Amino acid sequence: xxNVEQHPSTLSVQEGDSAVIKCTYSDSxxxxxxxxxxxxxxxxxxxIDIRSNVGEKKDQRIAVTLNKTAKHxxxxxxxxxxxxxxxxxxxxxxxGKLIFGQGTELSVKP
Amino acid sequence: DAMVIQNPRYQVTQFGKPxxxxxxxxxxxxxxYWYQQKSSQAPKLxxxxxxxxFNNEADTPDNFQxxxxxxxxxxxxxxxxxxxxxxxxxCATSGPGASSxxxxxxxxxxxxxxx
Numbered sequence: 001x002x003n004v005e006q007h008p009s010t011l012s013v014q015e016g017d018s019a020v021i022k023c024t025y026s027d028s029x030x031x032x033x034x035x036x037x038x039x040x041x042x043x044x045x046x047x048i049d050i051r052s053n054v055g056e057k058k059d060q061r062i063a064v065t066l067n068k069t070a071k072h073x074x075x076x077x078x079x080x081x082x083x084x085x086x087x088x089x090x091x092x093x094x095x096g097k098l099i100f101g102q103g104t105e106l107s108v109k110p
Numbered sequence: 111d112a113m114v115i116q117n118p119r120y121q122v123t124q125f126g127k128p129x130x131x132x133x134x135x136x137x138x139x140x141x142x143y144w145y146q147q148k149s150s151q152a153p154k155l156x157x158x159x160x161x162x163x164f165n166n167e168a169d170t171p172d173n174f175q176x177x178x179x180x181x182x183x184x185x186x187x188x189x190x191x192x193x194x195x196x197x198x199x200x201c202a203t204s205g206p207g208a209s210s211x212x213x214x215x216x217x218x219x220x221x222x223x224x225x
Contacts, residue, residue: 034213034214042218042219043200043216043217043218043219044153044200044216045216046213046214049213087150089152089153096141096158096160096165096204097143097155097158098155098214100152100153101152102151102152103150103151103152105150
């Protein structure tokens with residue numbers, strides 16, 4: 001079955017800097033890769049996703065890149081703000097299920 | 111607004127006392143999921159329904175059961191909660207079909223405490 005590895009587990013950046021979180025997956029048949037942001041005590045919320053026929057997708061300060069050959073995808077957040085502080089989860093779709101990475105706790109220091 | 115609703119938001123139960131968590135959705139999605147999330151960990155899928163077809167994860171303990179009486183509602187039953195079952199339980203939905211590209215919409219979760 002699918003296995004998703006996510007790094008780093010914690011990331012601390014200064015406000016205004018960029019943050020990059022990386023994930024690798026094992027099943028080459030996976031074709032949908034969402035990123036969720038979860039604030040403390042709240043539900044995971046989709047922030048961006050990418051499908052296997054696309055290499056990059058941007059939405060304002062957030063971008064995701066996908067390398068199908070290497071089976072890895074990354075989340076890029078530019079001009080980070082304190083409100084970006086949260087836990088971020090990557091995931092890969094396997095059949096009707098999402099397989100989540102272990103999560104990255106992002107801390108943006110003012 | 112279309113949404114995923116979970117009740118209660120906080121549930122306290124005693125060790126071994128059965129508890130039921132509920133999830134309802136107004137999105138008319140045909141797929142519903144139950145996840146267990148412990149502190150600082152990723153959501154762990156317990157089971158999901160594709161319409162009325164029940165799909166159990168291989169490592170979901172028998173202590174956890176689920177019912178989906180109709181499209182809108184899904185229940186998680188914990189028959190004999192142990193201290194290790196204390197967690198956030200998240201319900202999610204997706205549609206129109208699990209084989210296509212669908213976002214999963216999460217409910218706010220039920221935080222279960224076992225005394």
